[in-house]
Amino acid sequence: MNTGRQMTLEAPSIYQPIMLSILEITSMTEMEKVFTIELPFPTSLEHRPGQFVQVSVLGVGEAPISISSSPSRSKSSFELCVRRAGALTNALHALNPGDVVGVRGPFGRGFPIERFRGKDILFAPGGLGLAPLRSVINEVLDDRSNYGRIIILYGAGQPVEMLFQDELQEWAMREDVELHLTVDKPDKKWKGNVGVITTLFSDIQVSPRNTVAITCGPPVMYRFVLMELLGMGLPEGNIWLSLERRMKCGVGKCGHCQMDHMYVCQDGPAFSYAEIRHLEEAL
Amino acid sequence: MSSTKPKIAFFDFAGCEGCQLTVLDSLQTHTELLNAVEIVQFREAMSERNDDYQIALVEGSYTRPSDEVRLQAIRDQAQIVITLGACAHLGGVNAVRNAHRLEEIKRYVYGEKAEVYEAASARPISDFIQVDAFIPGCPIDREEFVRAVKSLLQGNLPDIPDYPVCVECKLRETGCVFLYGKTCLGPITRAGCGAICPSFGVGCEGCRGLIPNPNMASLREVLSENGLDEMRVKAKMSLFLTNQIATSDMEA
């Protein structure tokens, strides 16, 4: 189900972006910046965690970007965490606060968090995968009493590549969050775990029936993380992923994001493993 | 978007200079080009010369050892090196000679004076220096050149299609030349020319180079099914693709 597409529904064309100003730009790492986009009253985003928007720089192009801020914190603005990967993202990185970007959306099916209530939640983002999961994490933290344990296993290439370091600090301080970090290549100051994200799994014990796992990361990561989660005994329906595909329209027309009969832009990008396990083209 | 105009310089190596001419021709429909960039070297059209440039557009093939020094100097100065046309991108038609022994062709053309002339086999520029992008074609496509300049102004490298000529051929509804008993390299050749050759009744000759994953074996079969013997297949594929096919055969 798509919910609250207020912004897009207003436009005469589904392909027409709404022009919004950038309030703030924060450099995260060499490759990633966080853009805070202003929502002029009374425009609302009303997204679900896990949904994405199509972001435009007019004249350069458009790309799907996950909404990184949680619905609980996106009232008059929302946040996008963007990695420099090509034409559009390069152009975004060249912008300054006050510049405008085009936005369409939100699109897709986010995570069904109401169904996660009362459960323990295990987040396993890799690299840029934290961008969409941060939305869920903060949503859950802002409604902390309704959930059980919150475990976050986050892996990045190097310590300097870790995203949202301020928030990681905060989460680390919290009693009610179990945060475990790892890097592939440590630097001199790194005291934590070294190794790929799957090396963190041995440190934790979960009650499989009552745990929902949410993972997002580069294509190669999924297979290994899934192996761990299934190995822990999590039911397939409790494992959630966010998938990336090439997308040109966001509304199930352009065909690029199709995997077997599913359209990632509409049926996803959030999927339970049970839904996609049989699809050869999914992972 | 930067407000200072990028400084562009043109360089020519072995070629017919048709690509530089096409650049001049693009002014016919895009005079704004003159204001958008600062051309600091363009020997074919201007006497002024200035070695302070950021973008180097290199036309023509490497054909002799002394070219290497010039190329290195260009690479050292330029932030972005872009090849212009098939000669620079692939070795172009110049590479047809690679099929012959160099000494023989030198003697054929220059007779007893052959020794005076420095020559090597014709190679793409990217064999010698790192090339950031290429604008393919023999000659380059005017509109593609203009789009490439705009991409550069936007801070991106030009986006050159990597799908085959057949796509454009079908999009413009040209009757496939195979139906008229002709043969075509469209299925393995990079589009961007608007399938101009098929649309003028001639099969594609491959001037824009191979697409990233061409099905060579299958195309060879199509060509032979359509009446080309091995010698003619070779002749067809070696007009522009000598260097690329040599590489892909080596990989195969």
Place this chain on the structure above:
Amino acid sequence: MSQTLQIDIHHITRVEGHGNIVVDVRKGKLVKCDLEIVEAPRFFEAMLLGRPYDQASHLTSRICGICAVTHGTASLKAVEKALGVEPSEQTKRLRKLNLFGEMLDSHILHVYLLVAPDLLGVESVISLAQTDIHVVERALRMKKVAGDLCAAICGRHTHPIAMVVGGFTHFPSAEVLESISKRLEAMRTDLDNAVELIQSCQLPAFERETEFIALYTKEEYCFIDGEIMSTEGGPWPLEEYRSITNEHMVDHSTAKHARHQRQSFMVGALARYKLNHDKLHPKAQAAAVALGLTPGCINPYMISVAQVVEIVHCTEGAIDLIQQLLDRGVVSEDPAPVARSSGEGVGACEAPRGTLYHHYEIQDGLVSAANCVIPTAQNLANIEADMRAWVPQQLGCTQEEMTMSLEMLVRAYDPCISCSAHMIKVKCV
């Protein structure tokens, strides 16, 4: 006045290809005065060896981006002669029209974008765009008509597509031809302006007797069919091109030099004008009068003026030819068939910068010997002879003035050095 002067113009700009002028004057004496061709050799004749004959024109059009249509056409004519192909009247008309387009394109480029900056005292067309954008716009407008004319017939001007042995693979529609004809007619105002522009410019007064050679027919101002004619004899059949061009090697150049009756001869617009002037279109005749060009002219700087006259002639010629084509209706026809698979033939055309010969021997459909004689190669000796005569006359000038006048002299010939940068050991037996 005794003077020491060394000029070394490395890579003359605004010509096609790479040439160096080297002048060495020691104590008022000319020690050295050469035009060096330093183009990387491209070996086209050797490249043709073993190639199917139907690839020859597409391959050789790549000799030069400016006279690609002429190379393609001369190549087709050589193959057709060798294989006994008799193209239709329509093919001949279309080819002629196409050559008019190329002649216009090249002459406009040369006169406006390459020569005019000298005459108007600016460094290049790029600076000219700053000082007098209208002149540049006019040139680009005219050039576009010429380019579009070629594109309508053969797909594009640089490296024509639709020209094949025996005919064409694509035919312009009546609408397209009509619209081009209208644009050519509309170009007449621009032509008047072109004549005015050149009228107002001062060309150096340098004269030197030499021999002039061009293709010639009785019927028309000849570009495509015809025989070889000289101010000192002729006509001779094309097959005798070798004894006329007499190419020989010189030390300082990758290009071969040519000589006929004298030490050197000139080909190109001025030669054509001198040999064919009586068949010019009346409007072109009038332009010649207005510009002070006479058949007796022996000033090489006047080549550019002859080009302007030809621009008028080709425009009017193209309008007339389009009318003829429209009257008869352009039909889609298959190329004329080849009569045999082996043979030998010479084909020639007037390229913008002079007579161009292609000579092939074909065996079983494959080229077994090839020779191309390019106009600039024929002119090189003449350019040097001009320089050697002209430098001593200017010894009073500054180095700068001398450099300028020599560059202008070379540029007047409109050299297409990349084409001429190869020579021939002919072996067509």
Place this chain on the structure above:
Amino acid sequence: MIAKILPKHALQNWIETLREHYRIIGPKLAQSQFIFGDIHSADELDLSYPTTILPPKKVLLPQREDLFHFDATGDTHIVEPTFDDEPTVILGIHACDMHSITLLDRVFERGTADQHYQTRRENTTLVSLECIKSCSEYSFCKSMGTLSIPEDFDLHITDLGDEYLLEIGSNKGVSLLWNFNEVREATDADFERLNKVMSEKWSHFTYRVDFDITELPALLSLSYDSKVWEELGDRCLACGACNIVCPTCYCFDVRDEVDFSLCSGGRFRVWDSCQLDRFAVVAGGHDFRDARAARQRHRFFRKGKYLTEKYGVVGCVGCGRCAQACLVHISPVDIFNELHRRRVPSAATQEEILA
């Protein structure tokens, strides 16, 4: 049924009348093949055309279509969507192509409606044409159940020899005959002639799929891991021609263009093809469908299963264009038949074999 009779000699006048209000598109000869193109006079139109290179899809979803223009040279960013509402008549659409338009209609109105398609569609009048003989040696519409015209025509033409019978399917169809008095009411005799044409036509369509096409989705489900895909992958040139010429392919790419100010320009879409390299590549270079075999499978699954399941109409209308365009002779009929021949035997038949 409401029907009119248009004498063939009156076609020219009809087209002239229509041209006053509509852009007319119809089958006509270009070089030596047929295309849907602008019709200015009756002699350009050829209603006995075999098949066209591109389907009439190109009118409703043009190869390149502007989505919006923008201008950011001033202080405010102006974004202006572009819709094409030029009243247009497409004349002479074969039954298969009519079925494909039914599919496109559903694709572009379901879920999020595509206003660009819809605007054009609403302003387009479809004049279909009864197929009396097979339009090319490659077509197999009869097998696909697309040889009978679907309901959503505005006007439907049947060639009765010296006259055309025009069935009226909608008010849009009525408008085409508004104020045109060279047609007459069809009589019983005319309907009899129509019936004769209709009953005689079926035997002219012979090229076919060997099994009942309603089995196709199930057959494909069984054939996901078939060797056939590998074999196709080896042969396929990945030239994309099959997708481009297909009336039921609608995937597109979206691109921007700017003028030299870099601040104004537009966004447009162009047809894309799932057989091409960049189609499913994401940042970082991972290609989710990198093998030609997988791409061919995807294509045939879309045609034979996914679209049918999602939109309730066939995804391949049997026009044969892709087979004609394919230089390595990949044809849906052959593929479907081959899959059927090699299908995994069902439990029952296996038992029979063993028994």
